[in-house]
Amino acid sequence: VIVDGRSGVATATMTGPEALEELLAEARVNAADAGVDPVAAVAGPDGVAPPDLELYDRRIESLSVEDKAEIALALEAAVMGGDRRMCGVEGADYGDSVVVSAVANTAGIRAAQRESGAGLSVYAMASDGAETQTGFGFAVGRTGQELSVELTAAEAVGRSVRLLGATKPPSGKVNVVLDPWVTAQFLGVIAEMLSGEEVRKGRTPFADRLGEVVASPLVTLLDDPTDPRAPGASLTDDEGLACRRVDLISGGTLAGFLHNSVTGAVLGGGSTGSAIRSGSSLSVGPRAVRMLPGATARDDVLAAVGDGLLVTEVSGLHSGVNPTSGDFSCGVEGLLLRNGEVAEPIREAIVASTLQRMLTEVLSVGDDETWFPIDASGVTLAIESLSLAGA
Structure with a gap:
């Protein structure tokens, strides 16, 4: 109220x-007991129709508890049989849900939707006798029948095995290729910095740069919860307004910000259907961030980089980013590249730069878009000259 x-x-x-x-x-x-907010208001209808999406798959109702247990057990077995170096599974899980939600207010909003979701996840352990490494695999969809146990297991096996024997890399400047999983995490952080709430509070380096070049012309970034492939696809936002595609960066130029009804009123232009409610607070946030894929195959992206580093995992990204300045520093694991070919694995290294510079130094965008259950998709992304701290 x-x-x-x-x-x-x-x-x-x-x-x-x-x-x-x-x-x-x-x-x-x-x-x-709350403070006065002079712009606090209830969102009213804005005339935008919700997207035509089917977010509920009735097949989800046909899976029994026993069926779900069998899926999890099959996932565990597939991991253990995937490579002779597999030595254990920390956890193999299947879960699903059906959510019905509705929003109504005194300004005339009336919205409701039903959605289903299912997911597989597994953490695998591999050992060469001298050390043990872990790797994850996961898959998401609208129902369990869409998910592949074999592909999920293969991903976990590959991620664990390829890091065996990893060492610290030498420090210096290095061209970097981000795995789609890593790209998706960076895109999620960047999208949060393109929130009208952050602009309103002056907590983003992009606040006064609308219409300016902020990235390579290869970069087009958008939030599109109308895309049925996205796990975060939705008919409406948490104020009941229709979700819609929002162009954030178009061909390298800052094209817009995400808004709820309040930030849209304060900054102009209205809501973009991007209201997010977390607990008791209403804010702004992305649901389906994606960078439009390029036309370059993953192997060709690696070949063009030549010598560098393929980053397959990051740690501490959210805590390692200063959202006001864009500076970041985070731990990485991955594989060195020599002459465009994957070489030995590395770990216990740190990459550092600014998100602004990273966006402008994009060398190549892969064609391998992959969706992840973190409200973002990712592509193989080559970036010029990041600082690497290792041995």
Whole structure:
């Protein structure tokens, strides 16, 4: 509720008339203790129709508990049989859900949707007798019947085995190729910095750069929850407004920001259907970030780089990014590249730069777009000259 510019939020686990009356009363009490926000308002209909998406797959209802257990066991068995160096599985999981949600308010918003989701995940362990390495594999879809146990297991096996014998690389400047999984994580961080909430609060280096060149012309970045392939695809945002494609960077030029109704009103242009509610607070965020893929095959991206580093995993990315300045420093694992070919594995290394510089130094964009359950997809991405700290 919003009372005299003060917002109050309350939650309940029951939906009967009496519970709803108590919920409203609690929200009003909470509003009385909140600070005044002069732009606080309830979102009203903006005339944009929700996308035509089918987010629910009825086949999800046909899987019994026993079926789901068998999927998880089959995943474990596929990992253990995938390579003679496999020595264990930390966990093999299958999970699914059906979510029904609705949004209604006094300004005329009425929205509802039903969606299903299913996922496989596995953490594999490989050993060469001297050391043990782990690797993950996962898959997401609208129902379990869409997921491949074999491909998920193969991913985990490959990630664990290829890091056996890894050492610290030499320090210096190095051309870097990001694996799609790593690219997706970076894109998620960049998209969060293109939030109207961050612009409003002056906490992003992109705040005053709308219409300026901020990236290589190879870079087109967007948030598109109308894409049915995206795990985060949705009919409406958390204010009940229709989700829509939002162009963030177009051919290297900063094209827009993500907005909810409040930031859209303050900064102009209105909501982009990007409201996100986390717990009691309403904010702004991406649902389906993607960089438009290029026309270059992954092997050709590696070949063009020549000598460099293929990064297959990052650690500490979110904590290692300064969202105000764009500076970042994070741990990496991966494989050295020699003459465009994958060479020995490396670990315990750190790459550092700024996100702004990284965007402008993109050398090549792969054609291998892959969606991940982190509200983003990724492609193989080559970047010129990042700082690498190793041995």
